[in-house]
Amino acid sequence: MTLEPFDAGPTAQPVASCVARVNGVALHAEAQTLSAQELRQRACSELLRQAAIQAGLLDAKDAAPEDGVLSEAASQAIDAWLGRELELPEPSEQACRRHHAAHAARYCTGQRARLRHVLFGVTPGVDVVALRQRAEACLLDVRCHDGTAQGGAGDRFERAARDLSNCPSGADGGALGWLTPADCAPEFAREIFGHVEVGVLPRLVHSRFGLHVVEVLAREGGEPQPFESVRGAVAVALRQQAYVTALRQCLQVLAGRARLEGVDLDAAQTPLVR
Known part of the structure; x- marks a missing residue:
């Protein structure tokens, strides 16, 4: 994954210490107080929205969200961007069998x-x-x-x-x-x-x-299921694990390249995903 420094464009606002921002884009109104949980959610969504703009998947005139609600176009663009950028290898038969053997109780x-x-x-x-x-x-x-x-x-x-x-x-x-x-x-x-x-x-x-x-x-409850009957569910579990890892690393890269104000995100200074 190749990322250049963000240009937040005309949506960037003057810096104010009481407002959390991502690359100059405010995450909330000046008088609004958010929980740390919601602030992180908004920051991650804004990082992804800006990445979609940079990739040409979303019009640069897309308005920064109010109250943390992305536009429908932004949501679709983020989905498209993640689908393109996150590399999720298909779990092998061997990996699926190892996972099933180690977590057989999950597949009752x-x-x-x-x-x-x-x-x-x-x-x-x-x-x-x-x-x-x-x-x-x-x-x-x-x-x-x-x-x-x-x-x-x-x-x-x-x-x-x-x-x-x-x-x-x-x-x-x-x-x-x-x-x-x-x-x-x-x-x-x-x-x-x-x-x-x-x-x-x-x-x-x-x-x-x-x-x-x-x-x-x-x-x-229930009966243990042989691998052959739950192979699909095992593969879904491994794909989910891969998605979690890739998404976390992707957000770390984006945060590491962004200018963050008033919000604390784990940031990686070197790319962790391609």
Whole structure:
């Protein structure tokens, strides 16, 4: 991946110490106070938006987002840019078999799962497009930090739930405890129990309550499944691991080349991805 220093263009604003900025582009209004979690999310989204502009995938006149909500064109351009820049090798048969052997318990046909989630609730009058963009930004952030020790000071998922979730469980870091299919709305249960994934799901889960960012912490019950019957799920898990690593490194490179003010991101001064 080749990146040149950013030119933020006409959207750049005069420096003010009370406003966090990426290459001069304000992440929030001067009087607005954001949590560290939301500020990082906005910074990562802005880094990606600027990268898409630099790559010619997004019009340079695309307005810097207000309230952290990207334009539809920016969201599509970022998806296209990530699809082009992130190199995700297809997991080999040998790697899949090693992963299955080391994590066989994950691939039982489970009927009980321990979950936590961040709910972006759909309420009357809510802007669904903006809501989805906020949910996708949250998913991007927690996937980028998937694997952080649960319950520790660095637990990004727990902080996201506390800061952003519209569910009372947010006060407990999004924890839902152990659930069976009967405990859930049918459409939610299909997404959770129709798969064998463990970890942050790589997609938003839709339910009658809204959009959920979901992490499956553990599964119990059911019978162990032979490798041949879960090979697809194993490959998905390895692709997700590769995506998390590549995305984290990509954001580190972008942050290392950007001028950041008022926001703390891990920055790499040398490229970690091609």
